[in-house]
Structures are given as structure tokens and as C-alpha cells.
Amino acid sequence: MKERLDQYRLNNGMVILGEPMDEVESVSFHFLLPAGNASFPDGCCGAGKVIADWILRGAGIRNNRQLTETLDNLGIHRGSAVTEEHFSLSASLEAGNMIAAMDLFADILIRPRFDDDQFEPSRQLALHELAGLEDDPQHKVMLLTKEQFYPYPYNRPAEGTVEDLQALTPQGCREMIQSRLDWSQCIFTVAGKYDFQAVCDTLEKRFAALSGTGIQRPGFGDRGQRYTHHANEGAQVHIGMMTTAPSIGDDRYYDILAAVSVLSGGMSGRLFTEVREKRGLCYAVGARYQSLKNTAGVSCYTGTMPDKAQEAYDVIRQEFRRLRQGITEEELQRAKIGLKSKLIMQSESTQARSSGIAGDFAYLGRVRALDEIRRRLEKITIQSVQDFLDANPFENFTVVTIGPKKIQP
Amino acid sequence: MQFKHKQLQNGLTLIGEIQPHAQTAAMGFFVRTGSRDETAAISGVSHFLEHMLFKGTETLSWQQVNEAFDGLGASFNAFTGEENTVYFAAVLAEYLPDVAKLWSQLMRPALREEDFNLEKNVILEEIAMYKDMPQFDVVDQARTLHFGSHPCGNSVPGTDESIKAMAVQQMRDYFTKRYAPNNLVVACCGNFDFDVFSSHIEQLCGGWQPVQTDRTISYFEGTRQKKSIRKESLARHHICLLSPSVSMQDPRRFAASLLGMILGDSTGSRYFWSLVDPAIAEVASMQAEAMDGIGAIYSYICCEPTAAQKVMDIVGGIFKDITENGVSEKELQAAKNKVLSTLAIKSEQPMGRLLGLGFNWVYSQEYRTLADDIAAIRSVTVQDVNSLTAEFQPGDFTCLAMGPTA
Structure with missing residues (x-):
């Protein structure tokens, strides 16, 4: 893997990182700011969701329609999101329109119109989506699991609550986001076909004079209940589970990836084998590692008909427990190959790379070279995974079920 | 390549x-x-x-x-x-x-x-x-x-x-x-x-034996029936509309897919401006599906149950307008730009090319390069799109709605 990382820092502290990819005609870029839901005041659940929509409804000289039309005309696939820890704006497009796109995105970030009359549709959409979650129990159960698992204030429902959404005001939301956009902590990443000098010049011109607000990362409060059940009349019981694991910056990070891969890395993973293949208890089952900067966990989902829900849950718990009894050399080899392949496949995707670089820098303060990740993956041993599991035996779970029947967790 | x-x-x-x-x-x-x-x-x-x-x-x-x-x-x-x-x-x-x-x-x-x-x-x-x-x-x-x-x-x-x-x-x-x-x-x-x-x-x-395999191909315009299913456990009103369109073998499939984008892409489309942007529906999408000797245009819309009639009135207005007045050069150009950039992004990886490559052969026994597809999309005219709507009358659709009060 040949790779190069372009780096530049503006005087105000904003970091610019780029990974050129020779053979593509496209480019992806990403702005990441530490203005996530956890940084908002209490009583504003869903504000991030509303702001992420509202911010795209007009910027600079362009009103809502003009901005959307300009973005569409440049063929920009875009996303805006507020997660637990970050506010992000991202774009993927044909490389030729890169600088024009960056200029538009600078307008969205620096000169959003936040017109009062565009606030209500954004709020209404958030309320609709919240109501729509009732018709998507698979998605809902994992959102509830995360809310119950993460400590306060990282547990805030990203979709919001009806009460909080209804109480939001345009003025309140405007101030909430603008006071949290700390340009000294802004990360800009780009991957694909681009001219780094032109990228830096554009960012310098638009962002260098903007300063920081000194926003701080909040600490941890309490976690939610261990088990909750939400009754509905669906066809399946949807089970969400989550258990603690060290976060991404921990030395044992690669051992966690290997352990989760043995559990759920592919069709030979233990969960798929034991829950679906041997027992036919479900269609979908899987576990994955999810990390914020300082807290992380392994989440797991399955959906199963009511009479089989308890057995499916018990088998999943048993498989988490059984990991500690040891993994085989073959399992470890498959885990390593799977993780390495995924890495190389991501290296061919501009979107995966631009968000990967941004995540690395936000969480680790540096970008891991793909080669470094590969070497670290190579170094995982059965013993290192065992040591990790002995210290983190995956015994305590936060559990949420949605469906016509409860389980005994 | x-x-x-x-x-x-x-x-x-x-x-x-x-x-x-x-x-x-x-x-x-x-x-x-x-x-x-x-x-x-x-x-x-x-x-x-x-x-x-x-x-x-x-x-x-x-x-x-x-x-x-x-x-x-x-x-x-x-x-x-x-x-x-x-x-x-x-x-x-x-x-x-x-x-x-x-x-x-x-x-x-x-x-x-x-x-x-x-x-x-x-x-x-x-x-x-x-x-x-x-x-x-x-x-x-x-x-x-x-x-x-x-x-x-x-x-x-x-x-x-x-x-x-x-x-x-x-x-x-x-x-x-x-x-x-x-x-x-x-x-x-x-x-x-x-x-x-x-x-x-x-x-x-090489040792597998061939067998005579058939598929009955016939074109059908659809029943244009309307049906509502009441399901009290649902929170939202879900609507699916279908109307006839061109097949995979028909070169007009590029125009049909652009029509789907003009009417129902997730941003900047007619559905977007009339339904999603003003928060009347949270999802409103349309796409043309070209199949073997047959085709259909699908819409999926999700909204609050009380907004169902309003949504259907607006959709009716969109179809009426598109049939009477056609699409504009500006919206066709925006749709083209979106399709072209999607193609560029998808083509970054071999996996992004595989399905297109395979399906072109399955349906038409032809190889199309990325450049062929780009040229075909660029050459679609307003007239091409408008003659599709005139021929297929997308406003005369089959409709199935499902919701707590449907």
C-alpha cells in the first residue's frame, strides 16, 4: 500500500489533512467540529437533528432553494450530522467541482442563514422521524440500547424527544450551535483526487480569521437501567445488547477488534454459526465495536419470533462468555485476514478514507497509516486476545427488547 | 479499462x-x-x-x-x-x-x-x-x-x-x-x-450440462388498482405508487431514470420541494426500475396519518404538472449532474462496477464502459423525458397505502 498524508495547520489551529488517491475521478471531504449532542444543554434533545437539517436551508447569498439547487448542480452527495461528540458536514463529488463545493460548504458553516421561517419544517421533520421510529423497531432498539448504555450526557437520544423538540426555538438553536463551533478544533479532511495547495488556499481564505470558543468535552455521569422492554404487536422480538470495552485509543484496541471479529466477523463468526446456522433462531444477528473518544462498547442485535427470543438471547450471552475460554489459531487467522481486507477495501473508497482520517485525528490526535494498522493487526496473538478477555470478560450487559414478549436477561 | x-x-x-x-x-x-x-x-x-x-x-x-x-x-x-x-x-x-x-x-x-x-x-x-x-x-x-x-x-x-x-x-x-x-x-x-x-x-x-431454460416475457402496464390496508399497530402512513415504464432492453431507460430523479430524488426533486422540504412527509422518493421486457416507476412516501390526503393531492398535482408542462432544462441538467457524480463515486472500487457490468450482459448481452453510460446520460433531452411521461402517464398509477387509519 503506497500512501501519503498531506498536512497543514491554519494559524487559528484548524487542521487540514489529505490522502491523495491516484486512480479515481472523485473526491470526498469532511468537516468535523466538537459540537455534539453531549455538549448541548439539558432539555434540548433533538436539537442536533434539527440544526443538521436547518443549516442546509440557506447560506450566504443563497436561500434554501438556491443553495440546494447549487449543491445539486455540482452533483454533491452531502451529509450533515450531529453525533454524541461531533457536528460534521461531508461531501462526495466529481473531483472537478471540488473548490466550488468547498466554498459552498464554507458558506454553510460560517454564514448559515438560519432563517426563522425555515426552522419549523426542520423541527417538524425531526418530529416525524421520531414518530417513524415506531415503524422501524430494528433501528429503534439499537438507538435505545445506546441511550441506556452510554453515561450521561453521551446518552442523549439523538432523535430527540417530543417534549424537548417542541420546546426548541430558532433563537435558542442558533445560539446553541454558533457558540459551540470552535474553529481552533475544526478538522478538515479530504481523500481522492485534489490539489492540496488549492484546498489549503481556499480554507485559509475562509477560515483562518475565525477563532475558538474553548469548548470543553463534558465528563461522565450516570448510566441507564440494565434492562427495559418496550411492548408492541410486531412479528418479532428485537433484542439490543451492549457491554463495555476499552475505547479506541487503548492499547488493547486491536485485541478487541480480533475478539469481536471471532464473534461476528463474518459467516464463520460464532454468533452467526450458533444462533442462525445451527439453531435457525433468527435471520439477522451481529455484534460490533463502537467507540467514542473515552467510552466504548460492543453492541449486538438480533430479531427473532417471540417463542425463540429467550433462547436466542441465552445463546448470544453464552457465546460472549465462551470467548474467554479461548479462541483457536484458525479463528484468529480468519479475523486478521478479514480485518486486513476491510482495511485495503476502504483504502479504495474516498468516503471511507476521508471519514477515517477525520475519526483518527479526532480520537487519537494523529492519523494512523494503513501500514501501521496492518502491522498492529499482524501482531495480535491468541495470548494477547486472551489477556484482553480476562480483563474484560463481557459479562455485564445493557439490554433492550421491543416486541410482543419480554425476555429474562 | x-x-x-x-x-x-x-x-x-x-x-x-x-x-x-x-x-x-x-x-x-x-x-x-x-x-x-x-x-x-x-x-x-x-x-x-x-x-x-x-x-x-x-x-x-x-x-x-x-x-x-x-x-x-x-x-x-x-x-x-x-x-x-x-x-x-x-x-x-x-x-x-x-x-x-x-x-x-x-x-x-x-x-x-x-x-x-x-x-x-x-x-x-x-x-x-x-x-x-x-x-x-x-x-x-x-x-x-x-x-x-x-x-x-x-x-x-x-x-x-x-x-x-x-x-x-x-x-x-x-x-x-x-x-x-x-x-x-x-x-x-x-x-x-x-x-x-x-x-x-x-x-x-466446463463440465456442467446445459438445459433448456425459458422465461415468459410479456409487457404489462399494471392494474392501476387502489387499495388501503388498515394496520393499527403502525405509527405512520406508508404509500407505494407504481406506474409503467420502459424495460432494461429499451435505450430510453436512461431517460426514465432521470425522470425518477427529477420527480423523486432525496434532494432538489419535485417530491422534495413539495413534500419533504415543507415537512409534509418525511420520506418521498421515486425511482424507475427497468426489468426484463417490462418496467415500472416506484414511489414510496411516508407521512403522518392525518397528512395522507394532503400528500395524495400534492402528488396528483405534481403528476398533472409534469404531464401538462413537462420537465425543465434546468432540472434535467441537475439530475444529470447528480447521476454522473454518483457514477464517478461508485466506480472508485471494482465492486462498484460489478453489478452494472453483469446486468448489462444479462439483459442485453452488451458491454458498456463508464464512458458509454456517461454519454448516454448526457445525450438525454427534455423532449426524451417528456415523451416518456406522455406515453406512460405516471399520474395514472397503482396505489397501495398502509397505516393505522388507512
């Missing part, structure tokens, strides 16, 4: 697009079979059979199959639709021969009765899962309503009853008829040597 093609004596077609700079390769077996090729007695067999291929061969157990894929670090999967069943994998280029061998072996599965009986539970779970996803359920039922007795209305997963009643021998018979080499296309993209690849496939699959 370079295109290669070869047909084996037994009718198996091999196609390849060489991308010498890629680090990965993607390959797939495209089987020309799906729910439209089923009878009511075996409804869901194509999809069930797709699951059964992963259960192994006379010499490979399901555990060995799963371990083999994961041991290659393959990103692999399969899907079944109305007219195709596709098995695909992306791997590091060095593992291509191994994954090609594995898929070739799996194309001649054991179809053991004990595996069949156990996997039935998984299929029934999958059907139950879709029942909890009204966004899928409404489209599935709307398709049946629209196509009526035309085979394109057949359900892909089948029903609880059809799956429970199915016998393994019915699946074996179906397999023999549909997985014949002359009904298969093997496609590969990425960094690989086509001659080496094709002689490897020939060695593995």
Missing part, C-alpha cells in the same frame, strides 16, 4: 473488466432467475435456494464454506430479486482464484434435506422481519397489486404458507432447470488476468 468476453461450450458466459491499478477484484455469478420464474406452489423458492447455496456441496459442509469465505477476507453476499439471483464477493486481487473456485463449487450445491428443514426457520424469520418493516412490506404488496397476474407480481420471499409447504425435491427440480450454465453469467472486475481467470472457470464449470 479493458473488456473481455468468452463463452464456454456449455453456454456459460464469462465477462471481465480489467482495472490494472486496483488492489482488489470483485466477481459474481449472475443467475437469470427470480420470483417471476416461480409458480404459486413454489413461491419463494429462488430466494430460499440462494440461502441453500451457502449450505455447501457434496464435499463441503456449511461450516467449511463460511470459514473459507472468511479465510479469504472476502466481502461477500448474495441477493434475490424478481428476475435475478446474484452471488458476489470482493477480495484482495491475490485471492480471486480462491474465491472464484469457492463460488463455482457452491453453484453445484448438495441441497441436503436436513439443511433445507433447518434453513426454513431462517426464511420464516426473514419473512417475519419484513412484516416489522412497513417500508418494505408496502412495496412488496404494492408490486403484487400492480402486476396482478403478471409474474413480476410474485413475492420474492414467498409467504409463511408457501415456505412451510415447500418440499426439498421441488427446490432440486427448480435448481436443475434454472442454474444451468447457459442461464448463468460470471462477471469479474478489478486487477486480474482474464485468460487465467477464464481457463480456471472453464476447468471448474
Whole structure:
């Protein structure tokens, strides 16, 4: 893997990182700011969701329609999101329109119109989506699991609550986001076909004079209940589970990836084998590692008909427990190959790379070279995974079920 | 990029697009079979059979199959639709021969009765899962309503009853008829040597015997029926609309897909400005689906139950306007730009090229480069799009709505 990382820092502290990819005609870029839901005041659940929509409804000289039309005309696939820890704006497009796109995105970030009359549709959409979650129990159960698992204030429902959404005001939301956009902590990443000098010049011109607000990362409060059940009349019981694991910056990070891969890395993973293949208890089952900067966990989902829900849950718990009894050399080899392949496949995707670089820098303060990740993956041993599991035996779970029947967790 | 093609004596077609700079390769077996090729007695067999291929061969157990894929670090999967069943994998280029061998072996599965009986539970779970996803359920039922007795209305997963009643021998018979080499296309993209690849496939699959396989092709405009299903457990109102469109063999499919984008893309479309932007509906999308000798335009809309009538009035207004006044040059250009940038992003990876490459051959026996597709999209005119709406009258649709008060 040949790779190069372009780096530049503006005087105000904003970091610019780029990974050129020779053979593509496209480019992806990403702005990441530490203005996530956890940084908002209490009583504003869903504000991030509303702001992420509202911010795209007009910027600079362009009103809502003009901005959307300009973005569409440049063929920009875009996303805006507020997660637990970050506010992000991202774009993927044909490389030729890169600088024009960056200029538009600078307008969205620096000169959003936040017109009062565009606030209500954004709020209404958030309320609709919240109501729509009732018709998507698979998605809902994992959102509830995360809310119950993460400590306060990282547990805030990203979709919001009806009460909080209804109480939001345009003025309140405007101030909430603008006071949290700390340009000294802004990360800009780009991957694909681009001219780094032109990228830096554009960012310098638009962002260098903007300063920081000194926003701080909040600490941890309490976690939610261990088990909750939400009754509905669906066809399946949807089970969400989550258990603690060290976060991404921990030395044992690669051992966690290997352990989760043995559990759920592919069709030979233990969960798929034991829950679906041997027992036919479900269609979908899987576990994955999810990390914020300082807290992380392994989440797991399955959906199963009511009479089989308890057995499916018990088998999943048993498989988490059984990991500690040891993994085989073959399992470890498959885990390593799977993780390495995924890495190389991501290296061919501009979107995966631009968000990967941004995540690395936000969480680790540096970008891991793909080669470094590969070497670290190579170094995982059965013993290192065992040591990790002995210290983190995956015994305590936060559990949420949605469906016509409860389980005994 | 370079295109290669070869047909084996037994009718198996091999196609390849060489991308010498890629680090990965993607390959797939495209089987020309799906729910439209089923009878009511075996409804869901194509999809069930797709699951059964992963259960192994006379010499490979399901555990060995799963371990083999994961041991290659393959990103692999399969899907079944109305007219195709596709098995695909992306791997590091060095593992291509191994994954090609594995898929070739799996194309001649054991179809053991004990595996069949156990996997039935998984299929029934999958059907139950879709029942909890009204966004899928409404489209599935709307398709049946629209196509009526035309085979394109057949359900892909089948029903609880059809799956429970199915016998393994019915699946074996179906397999023999549909997985014949002359009904298969093997496609590969990425960094690989086509001659080496094709002689490897020939060695593995050259001995399979061809069988006469048929598909009844007939064009049907749809029933244009309207139906509402009341389901009190739902929170939202889910609407699916279908109207006729052009087939995969019709060069106007590019114009049809641009029409879908102008009317129903997730940003900047007529649906977007009239329904999503003002928060009347949270989802409103439309896309043209070109199929074998037939086609349809699908819309899916999700809104608050009390907004259902308002949504239908607005949709009616959009169709009326598009039929009477046509699309504008400006909106056509925006749709083109969006499609072109989607193509550029998708083409970054061999896997992004594989399905297009395979389907072009399955439907039309033609190779289309990225440049061909770009040129075809660029050449669509306002007149092309407007003559489609004049011919197909998208405002005269089949409609299925599902909600707590429907």
C-alpha cells in the first residue's frame, strides 16, 4: 500500500489533512467540529437533528432553494450530522467541482442563514422521524440500547424527544450551535483526487480569521437501567445488547477488534454459526465495536419470533462468555485476514478514507497509516486476545427488547 | 479499462473488466432467475435456494464454506430479486482464484434435506422481519397489486404458507432447470488476468450440462388498482405508487431514470420541494426500475396519518404538472449532474462496477464502459423525458397505502 498524508495547520489551529488517491475521478471531504449532542444543554434533545437539517436551508447569498439547487448542480452527495461528540458536514463529488463545493460548504458553516421561517419544517421533520421510529423497531432498539448504555450526557437520544423538540426555538438553536463551533478544533479532511495547495488556499481564505470558543468535552455521569422492554404487536422480538470495552485509543484496541471479529466477523463468526446456522433462531444477528473518544462498547442485535427470543438471547450471552475460554489459531487467522481486507477495501473508497482520517485525528490526535494498522493487526496473538478477555470478560450487559414478549436477561 | 468476453461450450458466459491499478477484484455469478420464474406452489423458492447455496456441496459442509469465505477476507453476499439471483464477493486481487473456485463449487450445491428443514426457520424469520418493516412490506404488496397476474407480481420471499409447504425435491427440480450454465453469467472486475481467470472457470464449470431454460416475457402496464390496508399497530402512513415504464432492453431507460430523479430524488426533486422540504412527509422518493421486457416507476412516501390526503393531492398535482408542462432544462441538467457524480463515486472500487457490468450482459448481452453510460446520460433531452411521461402517464398509477387509519 503506497500512501501519503498531506498536512497543514491554519494559524487559528484548524487542521487540514489529505490522502491523495491516484486512480479515481472523485473526491470526498469532511468537516468535523466538537459540537455534539453531549455538549448541548439539558432539555434540548433533538436539537442536533434539527440544526443538521436547518443549516442546509440557506447560506450566504443563497436561500434554501438556491443553495440546494447549487449543491445539486455540482452533483454533491452531502451529509450533515450531529453525533454524541461531533457536528460534521461531508461531501462526495466529481473531483472537478471540488473548490466550488468547498466554498459552498464554507458558506454553510460560517454564514448559515438560519432563517426563522425555515426552522419549523426542520423541527417538524425531526418530529416525524421520531414518530417513524415506531415503524422501524430494528433501528429503534439499537438507538435505545445506546441511550441506556452510554453515561450521561453521551446518552442523549439523538432523535430527540417530543417534549424537548417542541420546546426548541430558532433563537435558542442558533445560539446553541454558533457558540459551540470552535474553529481552533475544526478538522478538515479530504481523500481522492485534489490539489492540496488549492484546498489549503481556499480554507485559509475562509477560515483562518475565525477563532475558538474553548469548548470543553463534558465528563461522565450516570448510566441507564440494565434492562427495559418496550411492548408492541410486531412479528418479532428485537433484542439490543451492549457491554463495555476499552475505547479506541487503548492499547488493547486491536485485541478487541480480533475478539469481536471471532464473534461476528463474518459467516464463520460464532454468533452467526450458533444462533442462525445451527439453531435457525433468527435471520439477522451481529455484534460490533463502537467507540467514542473515552467510552466504548460492543453492541449486538438480533430479531427473532417471540417463542425463540429467550433462547436466542441465552445463546448470544453464552457465546460472549465462551470467548474467554479461548479462541483457536484458525479463528484468529480468519479475523486478521478479514480485518486486513476491510482495511485495503476502504483504502479504495474516498468516503471511507476521508471519514477515517477525520475519526483518527479526532480520537487519537494523529492519523494512523494503513501500514501501521496492518502491522498492529499482524501482531495480535491468541495470548494477547486472551489477556484482553480476562480483563474484560463481557459479562455485564445493557439490554433492550421491543416486541410482543419480554425476555429474562 | 479493458473488456473481455468468452463463452464456454456449455453456454456459460464469462465477462471481465480489467482495472490494472486496483488492489482488489470483485466477481459474481449472475443467475437469470427470480420470483417471476416461480409458480404459486413454489413461491419463494429462488430466494430460499440462494440461502441453500451457502449450505455447501457434496464435499463441503456449511461450516467449511463460511470459514473459507472468511479465510479469504472476502466481502461477500448474495441477493434475490424478481428476475435475478446474484452471488458476489470482493477480495484482495491475490485471492480471486480462491474465491472464484469457492463460488463455482457452491453453484453445484448438495441441497441436503436436513439443511433445507433447518434453513426454513431462517426464511420464516426473514419473512417475519419484513412484516416489522412497513417500508418494505408496502412495496412488496404494492408490486403484487400492480402486476396482478403478471409474474413480476410474485413475492420474492414467498409467504409463511408457501415456505412451510415447500418440499426439498421441488427446490432440486427448480435448481436443475434454472442454474444451468447457459442461464448463468460470471462477471469479474478489478486487477486480474482474464485468460487465467477464464481457463480456471472453464476447468471448474466446463463440465456442467446445459438445459433448456425459458422465461415468459410479456409487457404489462399494471392494474392501476387502489387499495388501503388498515394496520393499527403502525405509527405512520406508508404509500407505494407504481406506474409503467420502459424495460432494461429499451435505450430510453436512461431517460426514465432521470425522470425518477427529477420527480423523486432525496434532494432538489419535485417530491422534495413539495413534500419533504415543507415537512409534509418525511420520506418521498421515486425511482424507475427497468426489468426484463417490462418496467415500472416506484414511489414510496411516508407521512403522518392525518397528512395522507394532503400528500395524495400534492402528488396528483405534481403528476398533472409534469404531464401538462413537462420537465425543465434546468432540472434535467441537475439530475444529470447528480447521476454522473454518483457514477464517478461508485466506480472508485471494482465492486462498484460489478453489478452494472453483469446486468448489462444479462439483459442485453452488451458491454458498456463508464464512458458509454456517461454519454448516454448526457445525450438525454427534455423532449426524451417528456415523451416518456406522455406515453406512460405516471399520474395514472397503482396505489397501495398502509397505516393505522388507512
